[in-house]
Amino acid sequence: MELKTVETPHVAVRYLLGGQGPALVYLHGAGGIAADDPLLAELAKAHTVYAPLIPGYGDSEECPEIRDMLDFTLHTADVVAALGLKDPILVGHSMGGMIAAEMAALAPNDVSRLALIAPAGLWDDEHPIADLFATLPFEMPALLFHDAVAGAAMLTAGRNVTDPNFLQTYLVTNARQLGMAGRILFPIPERGLSQRMYRIKARTVIVWGDSDRLIPPVYAHGFKKGIARAELVSIPEAGHMVTLEKPGLVAEAIARLG
């Protein structure tokens, strides 16, 4: 994947571009996304994949004007327009799924194919979602992966944790990325999607890892119930980072959208 920049009304946006085929826009989760993401590689086999970074993620410029759910939704629609795309396949993981669902609800005639991978956006008192913002780095793998040991290796890959500057770099990255994510996820990752979901017209695939301990699979049913043309694909032996643990199966599920 290649890292590129596109101008939007509020801010210049960095995006990953790769592959060939029908256009697919991929919205990443709160942890961000890397150029070597295995799911992007899978998707790029049959699609032209555009994966824009939320402002503040990676090396991208911050955008203080994006404060609430409507701002995130419209900004992302601006990105799609700036990329010159019309009704691309819209895919979002976790926070990205929340944004994608909001886009499809806000402009139902602009989104005809939607894939939501363990999306945030709903809240059920009976099944509270873990507080990502009070989770320590060493607790993350068990929360995010089916296989915590392999997950820990994936999270630390390419990072030199013994570097004295590591902590500061880590804190700055967290402040930029999770600080931005917190605007729609903190302290409860719910901003009213449940009352807008009925507007979604898109043919929708909902993908969930069976061992998702961050957003438990019970939430899949909330989305399935709320979106008229939705089907659910459950993936065994995968946690919230099903995108890293089972990228092939996630890509297969998305392929159902044609």
Added chain:
Amino acid sequence: MKFTWFNLMPWPYLPDDFREKNRSVWVDIDQKLFDPAKSHEVYNTYMDLLEYADTLGFDGVGVNEHHQNGYGIMPSPNIIAAGLARRTKDAAIVVLGNSIALYNPPVRVAEEFAMLDCISGGRLVAGFPVGTSMDTNYCYGQIPSLTREKYQEAHDLIVKAWTTREPFAFNGRYNKLRHVNIWPRPIQQPRPPVHIPGGGSVETYDFCIDNTYSYSYLSFSGYLRAQALMNGYWKRVEERGVDKSPYRAGFAQTILVADTDEEAERLYSEHVSYFYNRCLHVYPGFADAPGYRTIKTIQTGALSQYAPPVGGYTQLTWKDLTEGGHVIAGSPETVRQRMEELIKGLNVGNIFCLMHVGNMPADKCMYSTKLFAEKVMPKLRNMFPDWDDDNRFWTTPLDKRVTAGRLPKDAPTGADLAKTYAVEA
């Protein structure tokens, strides 16, 4: 010098194995550890101690705001301050402060501070903290990366409400108010003195300098560790080309006085240990929500004082804490020397004396407080003779103030009233 007697109001009944059995003293502290019936005595004793400090000539008595916190049972400092405004005579009422991003709308703070200033006869020092991440984000749900913007707007609204003499409309991002017109307004003009508690945010230095507010570093780790941060502040003051009045800064320090150094250790070491080893046991996941601190601040290396120390927690001993300067303790002479070092070293005119620590009982606290007031404070009064007249950062009370509870014991009779209100023919 201005000495403010400060009490964090810790809950004094945390069990011995608190640290082993609980993950945090803050945010999700075990409900069962609070005993409302016991708190009746705890609150009243703590308020008695604050009132006692007023009788000994402290310049101020101080309270602050924390939520869901085992070492600070003052979610509403204004309630305590209201009691103090009535029961103290001369001391400034230092509310350090109200976390203004949490009040909806923040005119509530403008109003309550105005009430406190009016009731106390102009003795209010107003503090506007951003609030710790524990309080502001984890307990009160404010979005971390928007907290400062909301704080800034709340500040602007409060100051405008205090200083504008006619109703105005306020079209903020977080506050839309058509008719702002606070009633009452403060006695002190143009506004009560303002102190800003900070923890090393560069932006806060400039905010204080721009508005002539005093910068208060409320650290628990003592004056030796504070040097770098305060140097940063004074460097910024110099860069901005304003005067270096020591009253531009304040510092919180745990202080414990006894007849001798040995007696201090004997009397106070268990209470100091209680505070540093139990009360500061904060789950690191609550120390610093991502986005709460600005990038600029993180890059200066200022980390939350609640983040775990490098190398992890260890049990801090009396020796560690006194030698490391977390605590200034000992005979009046020892304390005087170290206080002088602190005051000169940090160039601070406002000292927030943390004279109650952990689970210290009232008798020991009175003993230490009295020794400090009588044998230490007088010797530290003239540290900054050049700045004696600088009253930009302290209160201007009314000259003639009434005494609370001054009504006669008995109600007048009808005959008394007939005489008092007799209509002249």
